[in-house]
Amino acid sequence: MMLIRTMILPLAALLLAIPARSQQSTRYSQLWKVTGKGLPAPSFLFGTMHNIGGTFVDSFPAISRSLAKTKVFVCEALPSTGDDYSDLLHFPANDSLQRYMTATDFDTVMQFFRSKLTGEDTVFLAQLPRLKPQAVNQLILEFKSEGTSGNAAPAEAGLDDHLKSLAGQQGMRITALETIRDQVVALSASAAVKDQASKLAGRVSGRSGEADNQFQLDKATEYRSRRIPYHFDYPLTSQFEKAVAGSRNKKWMEKIPAIIAKEPAFIAVGNDHLISEEGLIMLLRNAGYKVTNIPL
Numbered sequence: 001m002m003l004i005r006t007m008i009l010p011l012a013a014l015l016l017a018i019p020a021r022s023q024q025s026t027r028y029s030q031l032w033k034v035t036g037k038g039l040p041a042p043s044f045l046f047g048t049m050h051n052i053g054g055t056f057v058d059s060f061p062a063i064s065r066s067l068a069k070t071k072v073f074v075c076e077a078l079p080s081t082g083d084d085y086s087d088l089l090h091f092p093a094n095d096s097l098q099r100y101m102t103a104t105d106f107d108t109v110m111q112f113f114r115s116k117l118t119g120e121d122t123v124f125l126a127q128l129p130r131l132k133p134q135a136v137n138q139l140i141l142e143f144k145s146e147g148t149s150g151n152a153a154p155a156e157a158g159l160d161d162h163l164k165s166l167a168g169q170q171g172m173r174i175t176a177l178e179t180i181r182d183q184v185v186a187l188s189a190s191a192a193v194k195d196q197a198s199k200l201a202g203r204v205s206g207r208s209g210e211a212d213n214q215f216q217l218d219k220a221t222e223y224r225s226r227r228i229p230y231h232f233d234y235p236l237t238s239q240f241e242k243a244v245a246g247s248r249n250k251k252w253m254e255k256i257p258a259i260i261a262k263e264p265a266f267i268a269v270g271n272d273h274l275i276s277e278e279g280l281i282m283l284l285r286n287a288g289y290k291v292t293n294i295p296l
Contacts (some may be wrong), residue, residue: 025229027227027228029062029226029227031062031063031296032046032294033045034260034289034290037261037289039261041070041264042069044265045269045274045291046066046163047269047271048269049223050159051216051220054157054158054160055162056159062295064166067166067170069264070265072172072263073163073172073175074177074267075164076268076270077178078175079179079180085180085184088181089184090130090132090135091130100194100197101200108201109128133196134184134188134196144216177251177252183248189243190243232275232277232281245276249279250278252269256284257287
């Protein structure tokens with residue numbers, strides 16, 4: 001079902017909520033080459049935007065050339081056999097979403113889903129109060145991204161899945177930097193439950209919903225321009241940034257050097273994981289690698 005699929009997607013549009021920085025920046029493409037430290041061959045970093053259609057990249061030869069030079073495709077996360085996310089997505093039996101929201105805000109959120117759910121997915125209306133705020137937020141963003149991401153074909157596979165499919169067609173080994181459970185845990189740690197719940201009504205109403213829509217549309221337009229601002233000189237200061245980007249980047253850096261030392265890799269992660277003082281580009285440079293931009 002669509003809703004089950006959505007709940008275990010990568011952290012997707014939430015990463016786009018990392019605020020833009022005012023520091024001077026240079027515009028680069030999303031593709032980077034990693035060399036140095038005795039690597040047997042170059043590896044590549046590609047910053048994705050999770051909620052746009054993947055065929056966007058098919059017209060850029062630099063991406064297909066980079067994939068062809070590598071042996072392993074590395075994505076953010078893959079599901080593990082038998083994974084159960086119930087404890088991360090749902091409140092325990094004695095708790096519910098209503099406890100953390102005003103009655104008016106809760107009704108606003110429920111009305112949004114009543115207007116969006118059709119067919120067999122309507123059975124989820126009864127389950128929504130049991131969902132934790134970030135699971136509900138993920139569903140809201142998925143519904144909104146269908147109309148605001150700049151993707152003319154909502155049924156089209158997302159960018160991350162499209163790249164993974166291309167890698168599979170080339171016979172590349174596919175691995176991940178974390179599990180989907182790791183992702184959900186990171187998102188859950190990004191803010192207190194009450195703070196997470198307080199933002200839901202605004203996302204579906206005129207209070208912040210239109211701003212969210214426009215922000216996502218602007219980000220998609222900028223991303224499709226292929227040359228976007230990159231910042232490397234600012235720290236991650238908010239709890240959200242530290243949980244969703246900073247901590248995960250550091251954990252990924254415990255794995256990436258071993259992966260690229262063994263064989264050339266194409267590493268595709270959310271674009272916001274590449275920027276900041278704690279982004280993968282700076283972490284790799286600080287570890288002694290040379291990371292250079294490749295024009296698209």
